[in-house]
Amino acid sequence: MIMPCAVGVDIGGTHFRLAVVDETGQYGIIKKFPSESHLGPHKLIDRVVSAVSGVTQEVPETVAGIGVGIAGAVDHIKGVVRFSPNLPGWDHIPLAEIMEARLGRPVLVDNDADLIAFGEKWRGAGRGYENFLCITLGTGVGGGLILRNEIWHGCGTAGEIGHVTIDRHGARCNCGNYGCLETVASATGLIRMAREGLREGKEGLLAQRITSDPDALSARLVANLARQGDPWALELFAELGKALGVAIASVMNLLCLEAIIIGGGVSEAWDFFIGPFRTEYARRVMPGTRPEVPVLPWALKDAAGIIGAAATIFHKKSNLTVL
The missing domain is CATH 3.30.420.40 (ATPase, nucleotide binding domain)
Known part of the structure; x- marks a missing residue:
């Protein structure tokens, strides 16, 4: 049986990173791309969607969803980025809705530091x-x-x-x-x-x-x-x-x-x-x-936000326990 996985994405002002993560917290190669955030939110979303499409094609039948972390004030229930002080133009951007429509998979969006904390809780320095x-x-x-x-x-x-x-x-x-x-x-x-x-x-x-x-x-x-x-x-x-x-x-x-x-x-x-x-x-x-x-x-360094983003997908889908 093939283990379900999720794509974790960490969007920053300079770069965004993503990787495929399985239900044990193991992850593949972290791919890193320039954000070029000065071009505005929709150009950056285009780049993120393209990169996610690329990795999901490698394991298409097992991807349960995409978790996304981004700096700023985020409505994690609606998946809306309300404001990001270090990403120009990100003002009430419905990121989850846009990505779901283009990728055809569930997308959860949260604040990047929240997801780093969740990643460290699940598999890093926060265990215990x-x-x-x-x-x-x-x-x-x-x-x-x-x-x-x-x-x-x-x-x-x-x-x-x-x-x-x-x-x-x-x-x-x-x-x-x-x-x-x-x-x-x-x-x-x-x-x-x-x-x-x-x-x-x-x-x-x-x-x-x-x-x-x-x-x-x-x-x-x-x-x-x-x-x-x-x-x-x-x-x-x-x-x-x-x-x-x-x-x-x-x-x-x-x-x-x-x-x-x-x-x-x-x-x-x-x-x-x-x-x-x-x-x-x-x-x-x-x-x-x-x-x-x-x-x-x-403990998880640059992988923390990616692992935490993926963990939110597993947590919602199968009530993954993070202790």
Whole structure:
């Protein structure tokens, strides 16, 4: 008997990824494509549909459906992307309806960080925990909340820790607010702070690099120079860690969770922000709330959102238990 499978899709501002996943969480080759999000939502949908069609032709008789994760505010019941701060033009786009009509298969759509959390719950660092928060540090900052082994959507968009205010006089965020966690603890936040520091006369390897080649500035460059011991690069990651400490202490004071999982591309610089994070968190968490909560790196890496997206198909189709 051939094991049922699902296609998991993870749509980001720079790239989208997909793979075929079976009911045990095993997955095939992850295929990665440029999003070209500047061309608008419908061009990106065309690219995603084409890529999904390609992989479903390889195992057509066993695909139970397609799970899709995308950054932003998502109505997971209707499959509508209400708003995405890092994807231009995604304003009330009925993504599930469009994809189902073109692919002829069930499509479930949810917030990407929620699905990363669900993937880590099923087959990653979240196994054994009933209640935890998964934070993704990438272009922006996402959050997925697992309560009693299920994604907690609240009335629709719970878990958006990236848009918790940590400084009411802070920088403007892509969401339109000011002082969000995302303005500091993300790739775009690191770049913003680096540019501000350069204008203020900061010196060192990072300053030299971006003065000679402004286009070279990226979160990866900051991380590489932090590994070389550049004081300013290390300072930027310290600020990122402190901002995380402020936000996560507030979450723990409210919910007293069992664990925190941190993933996303920026989390590869773990060693440079985890110390400042722990110090700031300990300063701000209420005594008795879990001052030494487990803070874990994601286990599934780039596969987490894909596996979580596929898991939602199995969960709905056959009541897959995720413990």
